[in-house]
Amino acid sequence: MKLRPYQESIIDAGCEILLNNKFVYLAMEVRTGKTLTSLGIADKVKAKNVLFVTKKKAISSIEDDFHLLKPSFDLTTINYESLHKLPKIKWDVIVCDESHSMGAFPKPSKRAKQVKLLIQGCNPYVILLSGTPTPESFSQMYHQIYGIPTNPFGRYKNFYRFCDDYVNVKVKPINGLNIRDYSQGYETILKKMQPYTINFSQKNAGFKVETTEDILYVRMKDETYSLAKKLQKTLVIEGKTEVIMGDTPVKLMSKLHQIYSGTVKFESGNSMVLDLSKAKFIKEKFLNKKIAIFYKFKEELNAIKEVYGETISTELSVFKDTDKSIALQIVSGREGISLKEADALIYYNIDFSATSYWQSRDRMTTKERLKNKVYWIFAEKGIENKIYKAVTKKKDYTLKHFKRDFLDL
Helix, strand or coil: CCCCHHHHHHHHHHHHHHHHHCEEEEEECCCCCHHHHHHHHHHHCCCCEEEEEECHHHHHHHHHHHHHHCCCCEEEEEEHHHHHHCCCCCCCEEEECCHHHHCCCCCCCHHHHHHHHHHHHHCCEEEEECCCCCCCCHHHHHHHHCCCCCCCCCCCCCHHHHHHHHECCEEEEECCEEEEECCCECCHHHHHHHHHEEEECHHHHCCCCEEEEEEEEECCCHHHHHHHHHHHHHCEEECCCCEEECCCHHHHHHHHHHHCCCEEECCCCCEEECCCHHHHHHHHHCCCCCEEEEECCHHHHHHHHHHHHHHEECCHHHHHHCCCEEEEEHHHHCCCCCCCCCCEEEECCCCCCHHHHHHHCCCCCCCCCCEEEEEEEEECCCCHHHHHHHHCCCCCCCHHHHHHHHCCC
C-alpha cells in the first residue's frame, strides 16, 4: 500500500520524536490516517512486537490497515477493557488509540492506571493518538501521559501537585458543599507538550468535504407528550408494575431525554419502547438509502430494529460488505471507525456531550468525499433542540442548562 506524502512526512517526524523522547502524540484529525501513520512509525523504529490498544469496535479496521500496510512486526490489537487479560510480554511499541479517553481527572481512570502499569512493565516506545487530545479541558492531558517516564510533567508527584502550576483551581458551592473544580487548565499545558506532539488537520491534508446539517422535526404520539408533561408536573408516575421517577432534576432531565425520543427506563431497571414515530419517520424519509443511524439509549435500538427488521445491522463488517444500513450507539461509535459507505448520517437522538457531537459527525469523511449529509431527528417541542444549541457551541448540555430551559431556575 502506498501512503500519502503527508503521512510519510509525519512518519519521519514522528519517528525522530519517538527515538528522542520515548513517546510521541499524534494529534491528527478524524480520517487523516492516524492508524496507518502510527503503524508506519512503529515499523520505522524497527519494532518487532507492537500492542495497539483501542475501542472494541475499531479493532477490525485497525487489523485491516495492518494487512494493507504489511509492516515487518507482529501486531496484537486489544480493547482497553480487556487489558487485564494480556499476558506479560515485552512490547517494543504500545499505541494508545483515542488517548483522550484516559484523560479523566482529578483521579486517574481505570484504563489510565492499566496503561501506566503496562508501560512500567516493559519500558516501550509509546504512540498516543487522538483527533481531540483535550476535548473539554486542558487538564485532560495529565493522566494520558502520567505513566510515561519521560513525560514533561514527570516531576509532579500527582495531578494535584501538577495543578499547582498548570490549573486555575476554583471552589464552587454545590449542594451546600465547597467542591474544587480542576477543569480550568492553562493553555501552557499544550505548549509544554509541543516538542512531543504532531498536530495535523483535515485542512492540512487537503480535505475539501462540505458537511451540511438539517434538523427534521417529528410529531410524536399524543401519549408521549402527555407522559412527558405529567412527569414534569408530578415528578413520579406509578403504573401497575413499573414506576417512572423524575424526583430530582438529574433524573427528570434523563427521563425527558428518553421519553421525547420514544423510550423510557423504569426504576426497576426495565425499559420499553413507547413510541415508534422517529423510527418510522427515518425509514420513510430515507427509503432505499444506505444510512448510518446513531442512537443514544439502548431501547432506541430496539425501536429501530422493530421498524427496520433484517435491513439494519449493528456490525461494521456487515455494513461495509452488504447494502444494509447500520445502527450504532453514539458514544461507542463516535471514535475509531469509518462510516464512509453511508449515504447519510442520521441521529435518532443527541448526546449531552459536545465531544460526541464533534467526533461522531465526521465518521463519513474521507479525502475523496466532497459532501457529508447529516440529519438530526428531533421531537417537536422536545428536549433535543436545547441540547443541540449547547453542543454546537462546544459546550456540554448540563443540569444548569436543563434547569434554565425546563424548570425556570
